[in-house]
Amino acid sequence: MLLALLTVLAWAWPAAASVAPQPIGSTCQRRCGGVDIPYPFGIGHGCYLYTGENDLTFGLTCNLTATGSYAPFCGGLEVLSVSLPRGKARVRNNISSWCYNATSRSMDDQSGNLWTDVSDSSFTLSDEENRLTVVGCNSLAYVSSSSVSQFATGSDYMTGCMATCPGGAAAVLQLENGSCAGMGCCQAAIPKEINSYGVVFEEKFNTSQIKNFSQCSYAVLVEALAFDFRTTYVTTADFVESTGGTVPLVLDWVVGKETCQEARRNSTAYACVSSHSVCVDSRNGPGYLCNCSRGYEGNPYMQGGCGDINECEGGEYPCSVPGTCINTPGGSRCTCPDETTGNAYTGTCEAKKSQLGVHIAIGVSVGVVVLVISMSCAYMIHEKRSLATVKRRYFKQHGGLLLFEEMKAKQGVSFTLFTKEELEEATGKFDECNVLGNGGNGTVYKGTLKDSRTVAIKKCKLIDERQKKEFGKEMLILSQINHRNIVKLYGCCLEVEVPMLVYEFIPNGTLYQLIHGGHHHHVSFATRLKIAHESAEALAYLHSWALPPIIHGDVKSPNILIDDNYTVKVSDFGASTLAPTDEAQFVTFVQGTCGYLDPEYMQTSKLTDRSDVYSFGVVLLELLTGRKALNLQATEGEVKNLSSHFLLAANARRLDEIVDVQIVNEESIEPIEQVAGLAKQCLEMNSEKRPSMREVAEELGRLRKLLKHPWGQRSSEEEMRGLLVGSPTPSTYSDVELSNAYVSLDDSAYLGVQSPR
Ligand SMILES: *[C@@H]1O[C@H](CO)[C@@H](O)[C@H](O)[C@H]1NC(C)=O
Ligand SMILES: *[C@@H]1O[C@H](CO)[C@@H](O)[C@H](O)[C@H]1NC(C)=O
Ligand SMILES: *[C@@H]1O[C@H](CO)[C@@H](O)[C@H](O)[C@H]1NC(C)=O
Ligand SMILES: *[C@@H]1O[C@H](CO)[C@@H](O)[C@H](O)[C@H]1NC(C)=O
Ligand SMILES: *[C@@H]1O[C@H](CO)[C@@H](O)[C@H](O)[C@H]1NC(C)=O
Ligand SMILES: *[C@@H]1O[C@H](CO)[C@@H](O)[C@H](O)[C@H]1NC(C)=O
Ligand SMILES: *[C@@H]1O[C@H](CO)[C@@H](O)[C@H](O)[C@H]1NC(C)=O
Ligand SMILES: *[C@@H]1O[C@H](CO)[C@@H](O)[C@H](O)[C@H]1NC(C)=O
Ligand SMILES: *[C@@H]1O[C@H](CO)[C@@H](O)[C@H](O)[C@H]1NC(C)=O
Ligand SMILES: *[C@@H]1O[C@H](CO)[C@@H](O)[C@H](O)[C@H]1NC(C)=O
Ligand SMILES: *[C@@H]1O[C@H](CO)[C@@H](O)[C@H](O)[C@H]1NC(C)=O
Ligand SMILES: *[C@@H]1O[C@H](CO)[C@@H](O)[C@H](O)[C@H]1NC(C)=O
Numbered sequence: 147m148l149l150a151l152l153t154v155l156a157w158a159w160p161a162a163a164s165v166a167p168q169p170i171g172s173t174c175q176r177r178c179g180g181v182d183i184p185y186p187f188g189i190g191h192g193c194y195l196y197t198g199e200n201d202l203t204f205g206l207t208c209n210l211t212a213t214g215s216y217a218p219f220c221g222g223l224e225v226l227s228v229s230l231p232r233g234k235a236r237v238r239n240n241i242s243s244w245c246y247n248a249t250s251r252s253m254d255d256q257s258g259n260l261w262t263d264v265s266d267s268s269f270t271l272s273d274e275e276n277r278l279t280v281v282g283c284n285s286l287a288y289v290s291s292s293s294v295s296q297f298a299t300g301s302d303y304m305t306g307c308m309a310t311c312p313g314g315a316a317a318v319l320q321l322e323n324g325s326c327a328g329m330g331c332c333q334a335a336i337p338k339e340i341n342s343y344g345v346v347f348e349e350k351f352n353t354s355q356i357k358n359f360s361q362c363s364y365a366v367l368v369e370a371l372a373f374d375f376r377t378t379y380v381t382t383a384d385f386v387e388s389t390g391g392t393v394p395l396v397l398d399w400v401v402g403k404e405t406c407q408e409a410r411r412n413s414t415a416y417a418c419v420s421s422h423s424v425c426v427d428s429r430n431g432p433g434y435l436c437n438c439s440r441g442y443e444g445n446p447y448m449q450g451g452c453g454d455i456n457e458c459e460g461g462e463y464p465c466s467v468p469g470t471c472i473n474t475p476g477g478s479r480c481t482c483p484d485e486t487t488g489n490a491y492t493g494t495c496e497a498k499k500s501q502l503g504v505h506i507a508i509g510v511s512v513g514v515v516v517l518v519i520s521m522s523c524a525y526m527i528h529e530k531r532s533l534a535t536v537k538r539r540y541f542k543q544h545g546g547l548l549l550f551e552e553m554k555a556k557q558g559v560s561f562t563l564f565t566k567e568e569l570e571e572a573t574g575k576f577d578e579c580n581v582l583g584n585g586g587n588g589t590v591y592k593g594t595l596k597d598s599r600t601v602a603i604k605k606c607k608l609i610d611e612r613q614k615k616e617f618g619k620e621m622l623i624l625s626q627i628n629h630r631n632i633v634k635l636y637g638c639c640l641e642v643e644v645p646m647l648v649y650e651f652i653p654n655g656t657l658y659q660l661i662h663g664g665h666h667h668h669v670s671f672a673t674r675l676k677i678a679h680e681s682a683e684a685l686a687y688l689h690s691w692a693l694p695p696i697i698h699g700d701v702k703s704p705n706i707l708i709d710d711n712y713t714v715k716v717s718d719f720g721a722s723t724l725a726p727t728d729e730a731q732f733v734t735f736v737q738g739t740c741g742y743l744d745p746e747y748m749q750t751s752k753l754t755d756r757s758d759v760y761s762f763g764v765v766l767l768e769l770l771t772g773r774k775a776l777n778l779q780a781t782e783g784e785v786k787n788l789s790s791h792f793l794l795a796a797n798a799r800r801l802d803e804i805v806d807v808q809i810v811n812e813e814s815i816e817p818i819e820q821v822a823g824l825a826k827q828c829l830e831m832n833s834e835k836r837p838s839m840r841e842v843a844e845e846l847g848r849l850r851k852l853l854k855h856p857w858g859q860r861s862s863e864e865e866m867r868g869l870l871v872g873s874p875t876p877s878t879y880s881d882v883e884l885s886n887a888y889v890s891l892d893d894s895a896y897l898g899v900q901s902p903r
Contacts, residue, residue, distance in 0.1 A: 400433025441476035562637030741776030763828025
C-alpha cells in the first residue's frame with residue numbers, strides 16, 4: 147500500500163511542478179511551531195519564491211530551537227511571524243550585554259557581541275519599527291553598520307545613545323517603569339536601508355565604578371512596541387532573564403529588488419500575480435511588494451489570492467441604517483429596503499408617503515376628470531373622424547403597412563405598435579423631467595408602460611428624407627434581433643408625423659459616461675474585459691449570425707449602453723446597413739464618428755464588417771487607456787488621436803505609459819498586453835489583415851476565462867486526481883459556452899400587433 151502511494155507521489159510531484167510553476171498550497175507545510183508561513187515564504191523545495199542561490203529570504207526550515215520546540219528559521223534567524231500586507235517579518239534578536247566581572251575585577255570582553263546580518267537577502271532592518279535601546283547607569287552604546295546603498299567601506303558608526311543615572315545608587319530608586327528617556331534607559335532611531343549591524347559599547351562608560359548597584363550595560367535593536375522598560379533591568383539581570391536574552395526585531399522585506407515599473411515589464415518574474423492586486427514600491431530601500439487592491443484581502447502573491455472583503459460583516463458597519471448593507475466586489479453599498487426611501491449611508495430610510503392620501507387625491511381628481519370628459523364628449527365626437535384620418539395617413543407614410551406585413555410574415559418577433567396615447571401616458575405627455583438625452587435630431591424620454599415596463603422612447607425632431615430612411619432601417623434591423631447584448635426594441639409608434647421608437651430602458655448610461663464621466667469611479671480590468679467581450683459578442687452576432695448580416699456602422703463608446711450589472715447593450719442602429727449581397731453596392735456618403743472611423747472606409751466609401759472591427763479596436767483602446775478616442779481640446783503633449791498615439795506607444799513597447807493607471811496597478815501586465823495586441827490587430831490599416839468580429843469575441847472570451855480561472859490556481863489535488871484517473875488536461879477552452887450567449891428567438895412571445903384604428 148505504502149509503496150503504491152509513494153509511487154503515485156513520485157509520479158505526481160514532477161508533473162505538478164512542471165505544469166504549474168506556482169507553489170501548490172496543499173502539499174506545502176504552511177505552519178511551523180505555531181507560526182503561519184504564507185507564500186512567498188515556505189518550507190522546502192518548490193514551496194517558496196526562489197530568488198537565487200545565495201538569497202536566503204523566503205526559503206525557511208522548521209528546526210528545533212534551543213528550548214526544544216520547533217520554530218521556522220531563515221538561515222540562523224528564528225522567525226516569530228510574517229506579515230504579507232505590510233511586508234514585515236519579526237525575528238529573534240540577541241541582547242548584547244557588557245558586565246563587570248567580580249572575579250577578574252574588570253569588564254568582561256565583548257567577543258560575545260554578535261553581528262546581525264541580513265545582507266544576503268531581500269530583508270532590511272525596519273527603521274520605522276525598531277529602536278536601538280540601551281539600558282544601564284553609565285552606558286554609551288553605538289550601532290555600527292554597513293548600509294545597502296553605500297559602498298562596502300567596512301562598518302561605520304551610525305547612531306547611539308547614552309543611559310545614565312545621575313546621582314548614583316540613590317538615583318536608581320527614582321527610575322520609572324515604562325519610561326525610556328535617558329534615565330537608566332535610552333532609545334535611538336536607525337537610518338533607512340540598513341541590512342546589518344553590530345553593537346559597540348564605549349569603553350570609557352563602564353560599570354566598574356557602579357558595580358554595587360548596576361553591574362551590566364545592555365544594548366539591542368528591538369521592536370519598539372515590544373520593549374517595556376522595567377527599573378529592575380538596571381539593578382539586576384532581569385532584562386536577560388525575563389526575555390531569555392532575546393527580543394523581537396522587525397525586518398522589512400521585498401519580493402523583488404526592482405521598482406514596480408521595472409518589475410511589471412517582465413511578466414514572468416512579476417510577483418503580483420493575483421487579480422485585484424497592486425504593486426507597492428518599498429519605502430525602505432530598493433524593491434517592491436504586492437498588496438491586495440482596496441476592498442480585497444488575502445495573498446497577492448498567489449493566483450486568485452486576493453478575495454473580496456465582505457464589508458457588511460465584521461469590522462465597522464458601513465451603513466448608518468442597520469440591515470441595508472449589500473456586499474459588492476471590492477466594496478459595498480447601502481440601499482434602503484423596498485417601500486422606503488432615504489440615504490442609508492449617512493441618514494435614515496423612511497417609509498414612502500402614505501398611500502391613503504394618494505387614494506383620496508385620486509378619488510377627487512377622478513370625479514373632476516369624469517366631469518370634464520363628459521363635457522368635452524360632444525366636441526370629441528365631432529373631431530374624432532378627422533383625427534383618425536390624419537393618423538392613418540402618417541401610418542402609411544412611415545411604411546407602417548409594409549412593416550406590418552413584414553411582421554406578420556415573421557411571426558416570432560415580439561414587437562408592438564404603440565398608439566400615440568399610450569406613449570403620451572407613459573411619459574407624462576413627454577414631460578421635460580422625463581428627458582434622458584437630447585440630441586440635435588431627437589429627444590429620448592424615459593417612460594413607464596401600462597404593464598410597468600420601463601422604456602426609453604426616442605422621438606425624432608422633424609426629419610428629412612435621409613433620416614426617415616435611417617429611422618426605418620433601425621426599426622427594421624432591431625425588430626429582427628434578439629440578443630442579450632443588443633438593446634431590445636419593444637416597438638414603435640407610427641401614427642404621428644414624427645415617428646417614435648420604444649426601447650428597453652438601460653439604467654446605467656453609456657460606456658462613454660462610465661469611462662469619461664465626471665465622477666471617476668474605479669472600473670476593474672475584469673469588468674472592462676467583460677464589457678469588451680460582450681460588445682464583441684453583440685457585433686459578432688450581427689456580422690455572422692443575423693440573417694441577413696448587419697453592419698453596425700457607428701461602433702463607439704456612446705453607443706454601448708451599460709446596465710446595472712455592467713451588462714452591455716449595443717444600441718443606435720441609425721447608421722447600420724444590411725450587408726450588401728451584391729458586391730457592387732456602395733454607400734453614397736460616409737457616416738460614422740471621427741476618431742472611430744475606419745480609414746479605409748473613408749477612402750473607399752465601402753462599408754464592410756471590418757469597419758466595425760476597426761471602430762471596436764478604438765473602443766478597446768478607450769477601455770484600456772481611459773482616454774477619449776479623439777480629444778480635440780488636447781493641448782500640446784496630450785493625447786489627441788488615441789489610435790495613432792496607441793500605435794506609436796505599442797510599437798515603441800511603452801504600453802505602460804498609456805494604459806490606465808487604475809488597471810496597471812491591479813492587474814499583471816500580461817492580460818493587458820494581450821488585449822492591447824488584439825486592439826492593434828483590429829486597427830490594421832488594411833482591412834483584410836484585421837480579424838473578424840467572431841475571432842475578436844472568441845479571443846476576448848478566452849482572456850476572460852483565463853483571468854477568472856488561471857492555470858496556477860488549480861490545486862495539486864486536482865492535478866493529482868487528473869493524473870490518477872488519466873483524464874486529459876484540456877489545452878484550450880472550447881466554444882461550447884459561447885454559444886449559450888445567444889438568446890433564441892422566442893416563438894411564443896409574439897405579442898399581437900395592434901392594428902391601427
Ligand atoms: C535545520 O535542520 C536542517 C536539517 O534538518 C539542517 O540541515 C540545518 O542546518 C538546520 N538549520 C539550523 C539553523 O539549525
Ligand atoms: C496594503 O493594504 C493594506 C490595507 O489596505 C494597508 O494597511 C497596507 O499598509 C498596505 N501595504 C503596503 C505595503 O502599502
Ligand atoms: C543569538 O545567539 C544564539 C546563541 O548564541 C545564536 O545561535 C544566534 O545566531 C544568535 N542570533 C543572532 C541574531 O545573532
Ligand atoms: C569572570 O572572569 C573569570 C576569570 O577571567 C572567568 O573565569 C569567568 O568565567 C568570568 N565570569 C563571567 C560571568 O564572565
Ligand atoms: C517596575 O516593575 C517591576 C516588575 O516588572 C517591579 O518589580 C518594580 O517594583 C516596578 N518599579 C516601580 C518603580 O514601580
Ligand atoms: C572604566 O572607565 C574608566 C573611565 O571612566 C577607565 O579609566 C577604566 O579603565 C575603565 N575600566 C575598564 C575595565 O574598562
Ligand atoms: C560595594 O559593596 C562592598 C560590599 O558589598 C563594599 O565593600 C564597597 O565599599 C561598596 N562600594 C561602593 C562603591 O559602594
Ligand atoms: C524575466 O524573468 C525571468 C525569471 O526570473 C528571467 O529568466 C528572464 O531573463 C527575465 N527577462 C527579462 C527580459 O529580464
Ligand atoms: C442631425 O442630423 C444632421 C444631418 O441630418 C447631422 O449632420 C447632425 O450631425 C445630426 N446631429 C446629431 C446630434 O446627431
Ligand atoms: C447603476 O446605477 C444605479 C443608480 O444610479 C447605481 O446604484 C448602481 O451602482 C449603478 N451600477 C453600475 C454597475 O454602475
Ligand atoms: C443583475 O443581477 C442580479 C443578480 O444576479 C439579478 O437579480 C438582476 O436581475 C440583474 N439585473 C439585470 C438588469 O439584469
Ligand atoms: C487617427 O489616427 C489614425 C491612425 O494613425 C488615422 O488613420 C486617423 O485618420 C486619425 N484620425 C484623425 C481624426 O485624425
